[in-house]
Amino acid sequence: MDKTVAVVGGGVAGLAAAAALNQLGYRVLLYEKEAFTGGNVRNWDRLFPKARNAREVVDELASSLTGLTEIATGTFVNSVKSTDGLFEIESSGRPAYADAVLLTTGFELFDARKKEEYGYGIFENVITSADLEKMFASSGKPLMADGSEPKKVAFIHCVGSRDEKVNKPYCSKVCCVTAVKQAVEVREALPECEVYNFYMDLRMFGTGYEQLYKEAQVKGVNFIRGRLSEANETRTHQVMIKAEDTLVSRPLQITVDLVVLMVGMSPAGSTMTILKSLGLLGNEDGFAGIANAHTGSTLTLKKGVFVAGACSGPANITDSVNEARAAALRIHQYLGGV
Amino acid sequence: MKQEGKRSIWNDYQKEIADDKFYYVRSCIRQNFFPGSETAFLKILREVLEKDVFDDRHHTTCTGIGYHAEVVPLETTMTVVGRNFALMKEAGYQNYVPSCVTSFGIYTEILDSWHHFPEVEARARENLDKATGRTFEIPGNLAHTSDIIFKFRNEIAAKAKYMLVNKTTGKPLRVVDHIGCHYAKMFPQKGIGGAEYPYVLAGMVEAWGGEVIDYPERRHCCGFGFRQYLVKANRGYSISCSKKKFESMEPEKPDFIIANCPGCAYFLDRWQYALAEMEGKTYGEDGHGIPSLTYEEVAGLVLGFDPWELGLQLHQVPVESLLKKMGVAYDPESKFRGANGEDLGQPESPLNLKFYE
Numbered sequence: 167m168d169k170t171v172a173v174v175g176g177g178v179a180g181l182a183a184a185a186a187l188n189q190l191g192y193r194v195l196l197y198e199k200e201a202f203t204g205g206n207v208r209n210w211d212r213l214f215p216k217a218r219n220a221r222e223v224v225d226e227l228a229s230s231l232t233g234l235t236e237i238a239t240g241t242f243v244n245s246v247k248s249t250d251g252l253f254e255i256e257s258s259g260r261p262a263y264a265d266a267v268l269l270t271t272g273f274e275l276f277d278a279r280k281k282e283e284y285g286y287g288i289f290e291n292v293i294t295s296a297d298l299e300k301m302f303a304s305s306g307k308p309l310m311a312d313g314s315e316p317k318k319v320a321f322i323h324c325v326g327s328r329d330e331k332v333n334k335p336y337c338s339k340v341c342c343v344t345a346v347k348q349a350v351e352v353r354e355a356l357p358e359c360e361v362y363n364f365y366m367d368l369r370m371f372g373t374g375y376e377q378l379y380k381e382a383q384v385k386g387v388n389f390i391r392g393r394l395s396e397a398n399e400t401r402t403h404q405v406m407i408k409a410e411d412t413l414v415s416r417p418l419q420i421t422v423d424l425v426v427l428m429v430g431m432s433p434a435g436s437t438m439t440i441l442k443s444l445g446l447l448g449n450e451d452g453f454a455g456i457a458n459a460h461t462g463s464t465l466t467l468k469k470g471v472f473v474a475g476a477c478s479g480p481a482n483i484t485d486s487v488n489e490a491r492a493a494a495l496r497i498h499q500y501l502g503g504v
Numbered sequence: 505m506k507q508e509g510k511r512s513i514w515n516d517y518q519k520e521i522a523d524d525k526f527y528y529v530r531s532c533i534r535q536n537f538f539p540g541s542e543t544a545f546l547k548i549l550r551e552v553l554e555k556d557v558f559d560d561r562h563h564t565t566c567t568g569i570g571y572h573a574e575v576v577p578l579e580t581t582m583t584v585v586g587r588n589f590a591l592m593k594e595a596g597y598q599n600y601v602p603s604c605v606t607s608f609g610i611y612t613e614i615l616d617s618w619h620h621f622p623e624v625e626a627r628a629r630e631n632l633d634k635a636t637g638r639t640f641e642i643p644g645n646l647a648h649t650s651d652i653i654f655k656f657r658n659e660i661a662a663k664a665k666y667m668l669v670n671k672t673t674g675k676p677l678r679v680v681d682h683i684g685c686h687y688a689k690m691f692p693q694k695g696i697g698g699a700e701y702p703y704v705l706a707g708m709v710e711a712w713g714g715e716v717i718d719y720p721e722r723r724h725c726c727g728f729g730f731r732q733y734l735v736k737a738n739r740g741y742s743i744s745c746s747k748k749k750f751e752s753m754e755p756e757k758p759d760f761i762i763a764n765c766p767g768c769a770y771f772l773d774r775w776q777y778a779l780a781e782m783e784g785k786t787y788g789e790d791g792h793g794i795p796s797l798t799y800e801e802v803a804g805l806v807l808g809f810d811p812w813e814l815g816l817q818l819h820q821v822p823v824e825s826l827l828k829k830m831g832v833a834y835d836p837e838s839k840f841r842g843a844n845g846e847d848l849g850q851p852e853s854p855l856n857l858k859f860y861e
Contacts, residue, residue: 279509279512279513282513282698282699282700282701283700285509286509287506287509287512288505288506288509288510288513288701289505289506290505290506396723398718398719398720398721398722398723399505399718399720400720401719401755401756403505406720
C-alpha cells in the first residue's frame with residue numbers, strides 16, 4: 167500500500183492512531199510541535215485509577231510504531247490545504263502531502279491565572295494539578311514554596327471547567343478523579359497532612375474511579391461540596407480560602423499551607439488554526455467539530471479529515487486511545503482498504 | 505506574594521481616561537462625610553493641574569442608594585441618569601466624572617445595559633423627553649474621580665511637598681488600600697487593575713512614596729453594604745464586617761487606610777470609634793486608631809494643603825499620627841476653628857479611642 171496519512175499531534179491519541187495505521191499498512195507522517203511525543207501525559211507522574219506510571223503508557227504506545235511512521239518533532243503545522251482529495255501539509259518543517267489527515271491535537275491546560283480570585287501566579291503556595299505532578303515526579307511529595315512539607319492541602323475542583331465566568335461551561339471529565347488520585351497520593355506521601363477537596367459534583371464515571379473515591383475517604387481525605395469564592399495570602403504565606411459548604415448551608419473559611427487548582431482542559435490553539443485552513447468549524451466549546459456525537463465522533467464534515475482524542479472535547483487516556491484506533495479504521499475505510 | 509503576578513494582571517486592566525475638560529458630578533453623601541474631599545479634587549484639578557472642570561449646580565443624585573435599596577425603579581434611575589447626561593451635553597462637555605463609586609457603578613451598569621439593549625436606551629430617551637424635553641448623548645469618556653487622580657499621580661508627585669514616607673525612619677508609610685465594591689467588581693474591565701487586585705489606589709500610593717500592604721481580608725466588605733446599614737437591624741453585621749477587616753490588617757501595622765468610596769472611607773473611620781467604645785479595642789498604635797482617608801485628602805496632604813482646610817478634623821480617628829509621620833506642618837490650635845477663625849469648641853473625647861494627644 168502506498169498511501170500516506172498525516173497525523174497532527176503526537177500525544178497518546180496520535181501515537182495510538184499512528185501505530186494502528188502502521189499495522190494497516192499506511193505510511194504515517196506524525197507531527198508534534200514539542201520536542202518529544204507523549205503530549206500532556208508526558209508531564210504527568212502517575213495515572214488514575216491504579217497509579218500506573220504515565221511514562222509507561224507513552225513508551226508502550228511509542229514502541230508500537232513501526233518504520234512506516236516518520237516523526238517530525240518540534241514541527242508546528244500551520245495549515246492543511248485540500249486539492250482533489252490530496253492534502254498539502256504546510257508546517258514549520260518541509261512541505262508534505264497526504265491522502266488523509268487525522269487531527270490529534272489534544273488539549274491545553276486551562277490557564278489558572280484567569281481565575282484571578284484564586285491567586286495563581288500571585289500567591290506563593292497556590293499551584294495547579296500539573297505543578298503537583300511535577301513535584302510528585304521530582305520529590306515524591308508536595309512541597310511549599312519554601313521547600314517545607316505542607317500540613318494542610320486543599321484541592322479546588324473545576325478550575326476552568328463548568329464556569330461561565332471564564333467561558334468554560336463544559337466539564338473537563340478527568341479533573342475529579344485526578345483530584346481524588348492526587349489527594350490519596352498526598353495522604354500516602356505525608357500521612358499527617360490534612361487534605362480537603364472542594365468539589366461541585368464528583369463525576370466518577372470510569373472503571374475503578376468510584377473505588378478510588380472510596381479509598382480516598384478511607385484514607386482520611388475530607389470532601390466538602392462547595393466552590394471557592396476567594397483565596398488570600400496570610401502573613402506566613404499560607405492561603406486563607408473562603409467557600410460555602412453547600413451540604414450544611416454554611417460559609418466556611420480555612421487556612422491551608424498549599425492550594426492545588428484542578429485545571430481543566432481547554433482547546434489547543436492549533437486545532438482551530440488547522441480547522442479554519444480546511445474550512446471547518448469548531449464546536450460550541452471551541453474544540454474540533456465532529457460529524458455527529460453518537461456514530462461519527464471521529465469524522466468531520468470534510469471527507470478525508472478525521473479527529474480523535476481530546477482535540478474534539480475533554481477525554482481520558484482510555485477514550486483517546488480507543489477513539490484513535492477507531493479513527494484509524496475509519497481512515498482505512500475512506501482510503502479503500504475495506 | 506509575587507509582585508510580578510500582580511503587575512501582570514494590572515497590565516491586563518487598563519482603561520482610557522480623558523485628559524481634560526471634565527464634567528464633574530458630585531456625590532450625595534461625601535460632602536457630609538468628608539466635606540473637604542470634593543473641594544480638594546476641584547482645587548487639584550483646576551489650580552495644580554490647570555484642567556477645565558465644570559461643576560454643574562443643576563445635576564442631581566444618580567439615585568444609586570435608592571436604586572440599591574429598591575425604592576427607586578430602574579427606569580427612573582435611567583431617566584435621571586439621562587438627565588445628567590443631557591446637562592453635560594448642554595454644558596458642552598463629553599467627559600463625565602462622578603465623585604461617588606456607587607454612582608460610577610450606576611453609570612457603568614446603565615451604559616452597559618444600553619449598549620446591549622438599545623430598546624432600553626430608547627425608552628429612557630423617551631421618558632426623559634416626556635419629563636423634561638431634554639435629549640442626551642452617551643459620554644465620550646466615563647471615569648471615576650479616583651481614575652483622574654490616578655492618571656495624574658505622577659504630576660502630583662512631581663509637585664509634592666510631602667511624600668508618603670516616615671520622616672523619622674525614612675521608610676515608606678505602610679498603606680491599606682480599600683476599593684469600593686461598585687468600582688470594578690461588577691465590570692472588572694472598567695477599573696484600573698481589575699476587580700481582584702485593583703491598582704487605582706495602589707498606583708497613587710506607589711507614586712507618592714508609600715508601600716501598599718496586603719492582608720487576608722483585603723477583599724472583604726468595609727461594612728458599608730447598603731442593606732447592612734440602611735436596615736437598622738443589620739448594623740451588627742455592618743460593624744462585624746469592619747471589625748473582621750481591622751483584625752486582619754492590624755498585624756501589618758498600617759500607617760493609614762486609603763479608600764475611593766464614600767462609604768468605605770467613612771465606615772472604616774467611624775466604626776473604629778464604635779468598636780473602641782463597645783469593646784475597648786483600638787487598632788492603631790498606643791490607643792490610636794488607623795486614620796482612614798480619601799484619595800483626595802491624601803493627594804492634598806502630598807501637595808501641602810492645610811490639613812484642616814482638607815477637612816481632616818472631621819475624621820473620627822484623628823489624623824495627627826499620620827501628619828507627624830509625614831512631617832506635615834499644621835497648627836493644632838486651628839483644628840476646631842471655623843473658616844472665619846471662630847472657635848467651634850472641641851468635641852468630647854471618646855472613652856477608649858485616643859482623640860487628643
